Structures are given as structure tokens and as C-alpha cells.
Amino acid sequence: MACLKGVNAVMLDISGVLKDTADGADVAIPGSVNAVNRLKEAGIPIRFCTNETTTTRKNLVDRLQKLGFSIKEEEVFSPAPAVCQVLRQRGLRPHLLVHPASEADFDAVDKNKPNCVVIGDAAENFSYENMNKAFQTLIAMDNPVLISMGKGKYYKDSNSLILDVGAYMKALEYACDIEADVVGKPSASFFLAVLQDMERVPEETLMVGDDIESDVGGAQRCGIRAALVRTGKYRSSDENHPKVKPDIIVNDLSQLVDELLAAGGKL
Amino acid sequence: MSSGACTVNTVLIDLSGTIHIEDTEIPGSVKALERLQKSKVNIKFVTNTTKESKRVLLERLHSIGFNVKGEEIFTSLTAARYLIEQRKLHPLLMVDEKALEDFEGVSTENQDAVVVGLAPEKFDYNTMNQAFRLILSGAPLIAIHKGRYYKRKDGLALGPGPFVTALEFATGQKADIVGKPELSFFLSAVEEFSVAPSQCIMIGDQSTA
Ligand SMILES: [Mg+2]
Ligand SMILES: [Mg+2]
Numbered sequence: 369m370a371c372l373k374g375v376n377a378v379m380l381d382i383s384g385v386l387k388d389t390a391d392g393a394d395v396a397i398p399g400s401v402n403a404v405n406r407l408k409e410a411g412i413p414i415r416f417c418t419n420e421t422t423t424t425r426k427n428l429v430d431r432l433q434k435l436g437f438s439i440k441e442e443e444v445f446s447p448a449p450a451v452c453q454v455l456r457q458r459g460l461r462p463h464l465l466v467h468p469a470s471e472a473d474f475d476a477v478d479k480n481k482p483n484c485v486v487i488g489d490a491a492e493n494f495s496y497e498n499m500n501k502a503f504q505t506l507i508a509m510d511n512p513v514l515i516s517m518g519k520g521k522y523y524k525d526s527n528s529l530i531l532d533v534g535a536y537m538k539a540l541e542y543a544c545d546i547e548a549d550v551v552g553k554p555s556a557s558f559f560l561a562v563l564q565d566m567e568r569v570p571e572e573t574l575m576v577g578d579d580i581e582s583d584v585g586g587a588q589r590c591g592i593r594a595a596l597v598r599t600g601k602y603r604s605s606d607e608n609h610p611k612v613k614p615d616i617i618v619n620d621l622s623q624l625v626d627e628l629l630a631a632g633g634k635l
Numbered sequence: 636m637s638s639g640a641c642t643v644n645t646v647l648i649d650l651s652g653t654i655h656i657e658d659t660e661i662p663g664s665v666k667a668l669e670r671l672q673k674s675k676v677n678i679k680f681v682t683n684t685t686k687e688s689k690r691v692l693l694e695r696l697h698s699i700g701f702n703v704k705g706e707e708i709f710t711s712l713t714a715a716r717y718l719i720e721q722r723k724l725h726p727l728l729m730v731d732e733k734a735l736e737d738f739e740g741v742s743t744e745n746q747d748a749v750v751v752g753l754a755p756e757k758f759d760y761n762t763m764n765q766a767f768r769l770i771l772s773g774a775p776l777i778a779i780h781k782g783r784y785y786k787r788k789d790g791l792a793l794g795p796g797p798f799v800t801a802l803e804f805a806t807g808q809k810a811d812i813v814g815k816p817e818l819s820f821f822l823s824a825v826e827e828f829s830v831a832p833s834q835c836i837m838i839g840d841q842s843t844a
Binding site: 495500530531 | 755756759760763764768771783790792793794796797800801804806
């Protein structure tokens with residue numbers, strides 16, 4: 369396909385592109401293990417770009433390897449390590465509103481006398497009292513700093529859609545009349561860090577995701593082409609999104625790799 | 636009096652801050668109300684409440700000495716109920732336990748709407764997800780109000796506004812707000828009188844609400 373001409377580097381979202389979650393267990397999306405292998409065999413550099421914050425990066429990679437994916441930790445870009453870097457650079461000590469399973473990503477961070485709030489997909493931890501603690505921490509600051517790991521609206525879990533961190537980020541923004549700093553997709557700095565790591569320019573790179581705004585919209589704002597897959601949280605209304613038009617829409621990652629290799633990607 | 640003012644035949648009266656403060660009468664208001672009631676004007680007490688049911692409000696007013704009847708009170712909860720009945724909705728009620736009695740008789744089976752008041756115990760992760768999925772599949776989101784926070788014994792605490800905003804963002808659906816100062820609130824409050832807005836006067840203590 370013409371829209372894929374000249375693509376020789378690929379960024380892959382993980383949840384909803386490589387795998388789904390059903391009753392707490394990971395399930396590979398059919399054809400996706402092989403699709404990753406075919407990309408690697410064709411010599412196309414790959415990075416995995418995820419907003420996953422319900423687990424550590426290491427645990428996520430272990431789980432994907434168990435499903436049969438060829439994936440290494442250094443190929444995975446997730447928000448928590450990026451946030452730790454931001455905290456160091458800005459001298460910030462976080463109050464964490466995150467998933468218990470992701471807390472280990474912040475072990476090395478000073479959390480005494482918090483001067484910012486970091487919010488991730490805390491799932492069951494998004495109780496009223498936990499939201500309130502985050503709110504009270506923010507409202508007590510002269511200049512409240514809220515850092516959000518992604519700003520997704522919802523995602524799919526066990527065949528139903530559930531609220532993502534973006535909704536809770538918006539709640540705290542509204543309560544304190546502030547704007548959060550987003551680390552992770554769709555922020556440009558996140559995509560640019562991945563490009564830098566691959567030593568590629570936006571024009572030769574393709575992002576593949578199931579989130580029309582965070583994946584497709586975010587990448588396109590950086591000049592990166594973007595493919596929407598009809599797996600994961602995909603809904604048919606995404607194809608008529610008022611602002612975001614994917615460069616290509618495919619049924620799944622497997623079909624995308626077919627199209628990409630047929631378009632002569634790298635070969 | 637000018638002839639324009641003489642056409643007023645309906646009086647809307649705020650409660651807290653206008654005729655009473657907590658359990659105390661604002662001096663002269665019991666008498667003033669008696670005089671109004673003897674004249675032929677329509678009277679409606681209008682107030683934003685997210686927790687207190689009509690019965691609780693009435694009990695307080697009676698104990699202070701006001702002669703007020705239940706049907707004379709129109710609250711933001713009444714407005715929500717009015718909207719629900721008008722549109723024949725079956726709501727998921729994210730409202731305080733104490734406010735539930737104002738929704739007595741409303742069917743909550745096969746839910747197709749979401750009503751959000753001030754109800755910290757209903758803002759848990761599971762109920763929020765349930766509300767989110769209903770709205771995403773087309774259920775209207777009805778907010779009693781969008782207050783950012785309120786005062787609690789241990790300091791400030793999140794109001795319904797942040798949670799309504801979360802649901803609005805995730806679903807792309809704007810909430811219908813039913814309390815003061817929404818136009819629909821005032822129109823519904825006087826609907827039974829069949830009067831024009833220009834025949835009504837509102838007496839309150841807050842210029843913005
Ligand atoms: Mg995804
Ligand atoms: Mg008042």
C-alpha cells in the first residue's frame with residue numbers, strides 16, 4: 369500500500385495489539401507472535417511503546433516472552449522509567465497513586481514530603497479515599513504538580529471496557545483547576561525518545577496501536593505515520609473520529625505486517 | 636408600584652442563607668412567609684441539595700417554625716427525578732443513601748441512565764466503571780451539580796464534579812446538570828403554575844447561583 373512506502377522502523381503498542389487480557393490472564397492476539405518475528409526477520413527495527421502501568425516493565429516483558437513473543441526489556445518504552453527520569457531532573461518527590469504491582473518501578477525514588485502527585489492506572493486502587501488523598505496533597509501545594517502516566521480514556525479487559533488513567537487524571541485536574549503533565553503516549557517527548565533510540569526520523573517510522581487518540585493521534589502529531597488495528601479496545605466509531613484519521617486501518621497486526629512487507633518495507 | 640412589577644404572581648425562594656441558616660430562622664422570615672402565603676402568589680422553595688431529602692429539609696423547616704408543605708419544595712434532587720420521569724429513564728443512582736428516598740418508586744432495573752450526586756461511597760472503581768459502560772452505550776449522564784470539592788471534618792474532599800468530569804472525558808458525553816443556576820431547573824420548578832418567566836421572581840442570597 370502506498371501509505372506504507374518508505375517505512376523502515378515500527379513502534380508497536382502492546383495491549384490490544386500483541387495481547388488481550390481475559391480474567392487477569394494474558395492471551396496473544398492470533399498471528400501477532402508470528403507478525404513480530406516476521407518484522408524482525410525482515411530487519412525492520414522495532415520498539416514496543418506502551419502506557420502499561422499496572423505492572424513493572426520487567427514483569428511485562430516476562431509475561432510477553434511466556435506468550436512466545438520475541439521481546440527484550442531494552443526494546444520496551446513505558447511511562448514509569450520516563451517518569452523517574454523527570455522526577456530526578458526536576459527534583460520532585462512523588463505521592464504515588466499507582467497500581468500496587470507497579471510500585472517497584474519507583475523503589476529508587478525519594479517519596480518523603482511529596483511535592484508532586486504521580487498517577488498511573490491504579491485500577492482497584494482508584495477508590496474515593498485514594499483519589500481524595502491525591503487531591504488533598506495537590507490542593508495543599510502552592511503550585512500543584514500532577515504527572516500522569518498516559519491519558520487514555522479506557523481500555524479492554526476481559527471483554528469489557530474499563531476506565532483508564534486519563535479519566536482519573538481529568539478528575540484531579542478539574543478538582544484543582546490545573547493541567548497535568550503527561551508522560552507516555554500521546555506526549556511528543558515520549559515518541560521522540562523512541563525515535564532517538566532507534567536512530568530513525570519520523571517520516572520513515574510507523575506506529576501501530578488500538579487507541580485512536582493516544583497511539584494514532586499522538587504519533588501523527590510527531591510526523592510519524594500510524595496504523596489503527598481492529599483489535600483490543602477498537603470500536604467501529606474510531607473510524608469516524610472527528611479529529612484523527614489513521615494512515616491505514618487493518619484487522620490486526622498480522623495483516624499490517626502483510627501490507628508492510630508487500631509495500632517493500634526494508635526488503 | 637409600576638404596572639410591570641404588579642404582574643409578578645410566582646415567588647421562588649432559596650432556603651439556606653435566605654430564610655434560615657442551619658437550624659436558625661433569619662429574623663422576620665417566618666412572618667414574611669406567612670404574609671406571602673395569605674396573598675395569592677404561587678410559592679416554591681428552590682434549593683440545591685445533593686444529600687438531604689425533601690423530608691429532611693421539611694423537618695428542619697418545621698422545627699424552625701416555617702409552615703411549608705412538601706409539594707412547595709423543589710430541590711436539585713426533585714429536578715433530577717423530574718427529568719428521569721419525563722424521559723422514562725431507569726437510572727443507576729450514584730447518590731447518597733439519605734437522598735435515595737427522593738427517588739422512591741423509580742425503577743432501577745435495566746439501567747439506561749446515570750445520576751451523579753454527592754456520594755463518596757458510590758465513587759468506587761467498580762461503580763465508576765459500571766457508569767462508564769452505561770454512558771458509552773448511550774445512557775444520558777445527569778449531574779445534580781458539578782461542585783469541585785466540599786468541606787469535611789478532615790479537610791477538603793472531592794465533590795461530584797471531578798467524577799462527572801472523569802465520565803465526560805472517558806465517554807465524550809456532556810452531562811446534563813439539573814441544579815441551580817441551570818435554566819431548566821427554574822423552568823421545571825414553576826411548570827405546574829403555567830406562568831411565564833417574567834411573572835416569576837427569585838429571592839436568594841447568592842448572585843451567581
Ligand atoms: Mg493499546
Ligand atoms: Mg443560599
